Amino acid sequence: xxxxxxxxxxxxxxxxxxxxxxxxxxxxxxxxxxxxxxxxxxxxxxxxxxxxxxxxxxxxxxxxxxxxxxxxxxxxxxxxxxxxxxxxxxxxxxxxxxxxxxxxxxxxxxxxxxxxxxxxxxxxxxxxxxxxxxxxxxxxxxxxxxxxxxxxxxxxxxxxxxxxxxxxxxxxxxxxxxxxxxxxxxxxxxxxxxxxxxxxxxxxxxxxxxxxxxxxxxxxxxxxxxxxxxxxxxxxxxxxxxxxxxxxxxxxxxxxxxxxxxxxxxxxxxxxxxxxxxxxxxxxxxxxxxxxxxxxxxxxxxxxxxxxxxxxxxxxxxxxxxxxxxxxxxxxxxxxxxxxxxxxxxxxxxxxxxxxxxxxxxxxxxxxx
Numbered sequence: 001x002x003x004x005x006x007x008x009x010x011x012x013x014x015x016x017x018x019x020x021x022x023x024x025x026x027x028x029x030x031x032x033x034x035x036x037x038x039x040x041x042x043x044x045x046x047x048x049x050x051x052x053x054x055x056x057x058x059x060x061x062x063x064x065x066x067x068x069x070x071x072x073x074x075x076x077x078x079x080x081x082x083x084x085x086x087x088x089x090x091x092x093x094x095x096x097x098x099x100x101x102x103x104x105x106x107x108x109x110x111x112x113x114x115x116x117x118x119x120x121x122x123x124x125x126x127x128x129x130x131x132x133x134x135x136x137x138x139x140x141x142x143x144x145x146x147x148x149x150x151x152x153x154x155x156x157x158x159x160x161x162x163x164x165x166x167x168x169x170x171x172x173x174x175x176x177x178x179x180x181x182x183x184x185x186x187x188x189x190x191x192x193x194x195x196x197x198x199x200x201x202x203x204x205x206x207x208x209x210x211x212x213x214x215x216x217x218x219x220x221x222x223x224x225x226x227x228x229x230x231x232x233x234x235x236x237x238x239x240x241x242x243x244x245x246x247x248x249x250x251x252x253x254x255x256x257x258x259x260x261x262x263x264x265x266x267x268x269x270x271x272x273x274x275x276x277x278x279x280x281x282x283x284x285x286x287x288x289x290x291x292x293x294x295x296x297x298x299x300x301x302x303x304x305x306x307x308x309x310x311x312x313x314x315x316x317x318x319x320x321x322x323x324x325x326x327x328x329x330x331x332x333x334x335x336x337x338x339x340x341x342x343x344x345x346x347x348x349x350x351x352x353x354x355x356x357x358x359x360x361x362x363x364x365x366x367x368x369x
Contacts (some may be wrong), residue, residue: 002037002057003367004086005030008079008102010096013051013062016262018167018285019118022143023094025168025356027053029363031072034121036123036367037080043075043098074100080105088282090114090138099133112138119143119282119304123152131155138256141165141366143283163180163366166307167285168359171351173266174292176343180267187255189271193227193334195220196272196295198265198286199279201235209278209300210241217250219327224334229276232257232268274333278320281305287315291350294343296333299324314349315340 002043012023030053037057047062061078065071068315071096071187083091085104091113093102099115106113115137124238126134134140134155140162142148148162184190199208220227231241231254238256260268266289269275275290280303287297287308299305309315316333318325332338340346352358 002035003090004088005036005367006079006088006091007038007094008041008075008091008098009035010097013045013048018283020166020265021083021285023059024053025359026165029360030284031055031058032360033364033367039086039088041072041075041079041082043304049053052311067148068316076101077103079105083111087111092116093133093137096126096130096134099137100129102138103133105364107136114139114141116141117143117147117151119147122147123154125154133340137161139163143167144307146302146306147282147306161171164345164364165362166354166359167283167288168354168356169285169288169292169349169351171292171347171355174289175266176294176347177270179271182214183267183271187230187257187271188253189228189230191226193224194230195227195274195276195330195334195349196230196232196269197275198232198260198268198289199277201231201233201237201241203235203237203240206237206240207280207320208275209320209326210237211244212278212321212326213276213330214245214248214250214254215323216327216330217245217253218248219324220334221250221253223331227253227334229254230257230268230271231255232260234259234264234350244300265289266293270297274298274330274363276326277331278318278322278326278331279303279305280320284308288350288354291315291346294338295340296341296346297330298333308350308354310349310353313340314346 012020030038039059041061043063045062046064063071063075091106093099093115102113142162152159197210245251268292270293272295275295275297278300283304290297297315299317301317316329318329
């Protein structure tokens with residue numbers, strides 16, 4: 001008889017991001033395993049036509065309401081009713097914001113629950129209610145060793161109750177290809193060495209490293225005068241970043257591409273000679289996407305990127321707010337002499353650890369299959 005699981009998420013379809021990508025990988029894997037059955041409750045999503053994950057074994061329950069408060073009430077009632085009637089084998093709490101509700105409903109019924117964690121939302125001490133919900137969870141999933149360490153230290157979680165489910169990349173989607181001539185013309189990148197970042201440009205989280213990379217450009221230009229920096233993403237921090245480039249005299253070297261649809265990302269990655277994001281990430285799926293395309297990568301050295309970059313074996317890790325160190329690493333990457341610039345080796349090594357088959361196998365292990 002299939003294991004019956006319940007997932008509760010904030011949203012999957014109403015916005016895009018690293019968390020949503022990770023969640024979709026989990027649901028996609030579930031749909032491929034005959035011995036698993038799941039009910040998925042969504043707080044902020046409405047029923048969507050053509051949901052690719054919906055099936056007889058993956059049933060979706062949408063709780064969005066015009067009033068956020070009523071939406072939360074609707075979720076609580078629907079979930080409690082389902083738990084009473086079906087007594088699932090386990091509930092997976094998809095965000096720390098939902099953890100107090102899950103604890104309240106599951107503990108009296110004796111239903112074990114797992115809390116999924118991603119990054120910064122659990123790196124600092126949480127309010128007491130959320131902290132208790134984490135501490136009382138039967139298991140906690142983390143996407144990186146760094147996030148696990150930070151969450152455990154800040155919130156009193158026993159490390160032995162934490163399991164790792166790292167992010168994954170689809171090597172059949174992200175793969176090396178020739179630079180697209182139309183995109184080269186569109187962004188005026190012909191005959192240029194190209195640095196690239198894919199990131200949300202949000203003033204509330206300015207530490208993706210775009211500003212640091214812009215500050216590094218004058219030094220890089222002294223060695224590679226033909227370099228350009230392609231920034232993919234949108235957000236309210238773009239005017240500040242554009243002003244910084246202007247103040248440093250490198251505005252003609254920085255190209256803000258704006259939003260790029262997910263299906264267009266692989267050929268954008270392949271425009272790059274180096275992927276540069278000296279950031280603080282819970283994990284950093286973008287590093288895997290770049291490496292699967294054969295593009296060398298640079299990350300910060302104090303975050304979850306240690307896992308996709310395998311502690312520096314697959315890429316450059318530098319102090320994330322240091323333009324000088326970023327410049328030095330970028331110059332090495334653009335020279336292309338290091339093993340970490342070997343496109344086929346880079347792709348092979350990253351997919352071996354973080355390709356979709358490895359993700360499926362790990363999820364089977366965590367669900368006891």
